[in-house]
Amino acid sequence: AQKITQTQPGMFVQEKEAVTLDCTYDTSDQSYGLFWYKQPSSGEMIFLIYQGSYDEQNATEGRYSLNFQKARKSANLVISASQLGDSAMYFCAMREGLDSGTYKYIFGTGTRLKVLA
């Protein structure tokens, strides 16, 4: 069963507009972490933002914010004021197994974002 689901294979957004990238997850762990990464066409994976399962407030990092709805098991990424340089693949990832002390990161299938001038 898919543990991280990103239902939007591709998205377009106009420059300076906000965009939301969807992510839902599935885990039976009580302790887990959720991450978003950006991967430009050059290939490097860039960490953007993190949300812990016990964090009560939504995480924010500059233009990035994470809309965390624990009961719905969703962790959507919101990018405000989109820039041309935001065009990239975006991956949602989950770190589970914190309770056992041996954990791994699981990635969703990604959303390719294209920012239009």
Added chain:
Amino acid sequence: DTEVTQTPKHLVMGMTNKKSLKCEQHMGHRAMYWYKQKAKKPPELMFVYSYEKLSINESVPSRFSPECPNSSLLNLHLHALQPEDSALYLCASSQGPRTGGVGSNQPQHFGDGTRLSIL
């Protein structure tokens, strides 16, 4: 510049060759990872080392052999690869399981990857 350094950036090898991919980090991280990524796909976990010991092997074929000589270095030895092994190989590191609390921010830091082509 990334804090995780991978070499080489590109590698072309024949199916009978033996080569190694190298990864180095100096952030004091005690968990290191190898991923394989095909074009337009998410990274697939291959191996996890935790405190220099192999903790996860995701049923990777034996033609891939990982090695962690010390806490800063991670190698991936390649032998008798197949054309379908052509991919981007990403190394990553993070704080070990024993550091940080449940709520600690422990992202993985990735290298730029090695683009491997098997002829």
